[in-house]
Amino acid sequence: MTAVFSDELRARVEADFGRVVDLLGRKVALKSISAEGITAEHMKRSAEFVADELRQVGIDAKVVQSRNPDGTPGAWEVIGSKSVDPQAPTVLLYAHHDVQPVPDPSAWDTDPFVATEVGTRLYGRGSADDGGGIAIHSGAMKALGDDLKVNIKVFVEGEEEMGSPSFIPFIEDHRDEFASDVIVVADSGNWSAEIPSLTTSLRGNTCVDVNVKVLHHPVHSGQYGGPILDANTLAAMLIASMYDANGDLAVPGVAAQEPVGGLQRDLDEATVREDAGIVDSYRLAGTGSLASRLWTKPSVTVIGFDAHPVEGSFNVVSPETTFRLSLRTAPSQHPQEAQDALAAFLQ
Ligand SMILES: [Zn+2]
Incomplete structure (x- = not known):
């Protein structure tokens, strides 16, 4: 032209x-x-x-x-x-x-x-x-x-x-x-309002629903609490088990990768914090470049959790819960393969 x-x-x-x-x-x-x-x-x-x-x-x-x-x-x-x-x-x-x-x-x-x-x-x-x-x-x-x-x-x-x-x-x-x-x-962001960008790879997206059942019916926490962990606590422990001490997702078979060709520059943490509205006391999870954590490594988000609301709660060991995980997969991994690996890990 x-x-x-x-x-x-x-x-x-x-x-x-x-x-x-x-x-x-x-x-x-x-x-x-x-x-x-x-x-x-x-x-x-x-x-x-x-x-x-x-x-x-x-x-x-x-x-x-x-x-x-x-x-x-x-x-x-x-x-x-x-x-x-x-x-x-x-x-x-x-x-x-x-x-x-x-x-x-x-x-x-x-x-x-x-x-x-x-x-x-x-x-x-x-x-x-x-x-x-x-x-x-x-x-x-x-x-x-x-x-x-x-x-x-x-x-x-x-x-x-x-x-x-x-x-x-x-x-x-x-x-x-x-x-x-x-x-x-035409459905992705620019590097900044001043720097137009081409997105050449994207993470995949898939979901896993997890059901945790510990009791056939609810029981009183004063009577049975202790040896029986409620379903919400067990779900939280399951969720936490997906991460290593650095906050990196560590599920065998769920692949991570680095940006193809390496990074010319990384994202600015202050800008990311500002754009996302991150509270000051929160330390970002994971290791490596911010760009890789946001764009080429996998991530899991709990997007739904069936638990009793705080309002109207009472002293009962929750017998069962279901939560939904949204899994963002590395660009080069087939989402189905990552989904299978995550499901196998949680089982
Ligand atoms: Zn969109």
């Missing part, structure tokens, strides 16, 4: 910026929360909105409902394409149109579903993740226009925030629509 064309392209992007911000605002207002029903009408509306926006920048886009592995109806997905030359390479553009829920709107300074500009930033649920991805693709298509030198395919998913249960069958059903030379996934 010549320098002249870069300047021209920059001018086109700047001229189109208002439209893209407006698109984002309308996307935020759709409240596309997949946790409130992947197959629900509001998710279909969200998919249709995206398909319509893509059509306006020259993509032949349509909404298709996926099917889950058990054959039941799945997510409202958007697929599309634009062909310029059968000899040219094909680029698949990925984003997702569903967003995370808003469990506590009072934690927000602005209405989560009214995109609001504060300074140079736009706030709203999904304005970045992943309305930003949709906006990027739309803006790129518009800016390149007739100068596009590659064929385009598009997949905008409707259930990413729910772990993509119908993703595999959907790809299998639409092989032609996914066939491409390069995939551009």
Whole structure:
């Protein structure tokens, strides 16, 4: 691409910026929360909105409902394409149109579903993740226009925030629509607001549900507490057993790796602490570079735990509990293999 064309392209992007911000605002207002029903009408509306926006920048886009592995109806997905030359390479553009829920709107300074500009930033649920991805693709298509030198395919998913249960069958059903030379996934962060970044590998994600049963029925803690550890305590001990003294995950068979090609620079701990809202007294877990701990080593998070609430608790040895572990796997390990290893360890 010549320098002249870069300047021209920059001018086109700047001229189109208002439209893209407006698109984002309308996307935020759709409240596309997949946790409130992947197959629900509001998710279909969200998919249709995206398909319509893509059509306006020259993509032949349509909404298709996926099917889950058990054959039941799945997510409202958007697929599309634009062909310029059968000899040219094909680029698949990925984003997702569903967003995370808003469990506590009072934690927000602005209405989560009214995109609001504060300074140079736009706030709203999904304005970045992943309305930003949709906006990027739309803006790129518009800016390149007739100068596009590659064929385009598009997949905008409707259930990413729910772990993509119908993703595999959907790809299998639409092989032609996914066939491409390069995939551009617009659903990851930049190094900083000033340093744009390419993400070249990602961790996988899988879940393990663990059931701990110690009694056939609840018993009084004054009468039986001591030799019988309650199910919650046993669950906590199980969870703790996954880590070594440094706080590194140490489960045999769950692989760790270092960034391919090594690190040119590591993440700044102060920035990570600030961005994540880490309390001052908390010491980060694990060893090695922060980048490897965040991006290439495995991690486990307890995302659900069935225990009696503190309010209304009484003196009873809890007979049984279930907790759900979310396992992030090293980029080069098949998630199923890591999941099997974690399950075997806990058993
Ligand atoms: Zn995302």
